[in-house]
Amino acid sequence: MLDLIFYLLAVIALAASIAVIMVRDIFRAALCLIMLFMSVAGFFLLLHADFLAIVQVLIYVGAISILIIVAIMLTRDARHGLPLDNYKYWAGAVGLLLLIALAYGILNTTFTLPGTAPLEQTIQPIGQQLFGNGYVLPVEIAAVLLLSAILGAIAVLRDK
């Protein structure tokens, strides 16, 4: 059953990622990207990483895709994409190089599995660690980081 779900998710992920680059309409490409993000969240669930799955849905499906869609809304006549013909061969060459590098890296890595089974629930231990067991200060520093991101966004985006 889990294998079946995995292969279903893999087919969805591959089809969505191929659609992202093949679809001419850039808005539909963005929607296909959201589909890909959702299937990645499904992979996280299969790996017993429920917190990562929720982060994936909240951040990627919720926030990153909103940024992409708003960026598409802000551009004029970009809906049908750029005429990529000028860069077609260069893009192909760079893509091929990247594929070779990635394949080389993956094939030459020995993936070691941990001996213990993964935790059934990850959200509760993460919460205990973050707010209970001495990681409070890093959490507050993360808040300062987010604060600086807000201030930076306002400073960069403000109308002059």
Add this chain to the structure above:
Amino acid sequence: MLEQFGYVGIFLLIATGFTVLIPLLPKLFKLMGLIPGKKTAAKLVQYECGMQTIGKTWVQFNFRYYYFAVLFVLLDMLTIFLYPWAVNIKDLGVGGLVAVGIFLVILAVGYIYAWRKGALQWK
């Protein structure tokens, strides 16, 4: 854990099935001879609320919308931190509440700054 998310899978299946089934229903009824299926101009209009749009729908939106998108992304990051706290709010007790309170106060400074600078206002 996976069993609980199985409900999400069932929900997904029902949602997908519903989306596929509803557009097929008129065709099915037509095959069964229940409805005549005559196409008139009014029937072929897209079912949407509001007025028919005039001109192109794909216009360039105002740049100020990007403010809200960026602030939304940052607020979303805040949710990631609040969620593990909210799941075991009882076990963490007062200490966790104080930690989250400080966290929210630090972030509130940013939002008050955005508010005072008029970033949330539509000019």
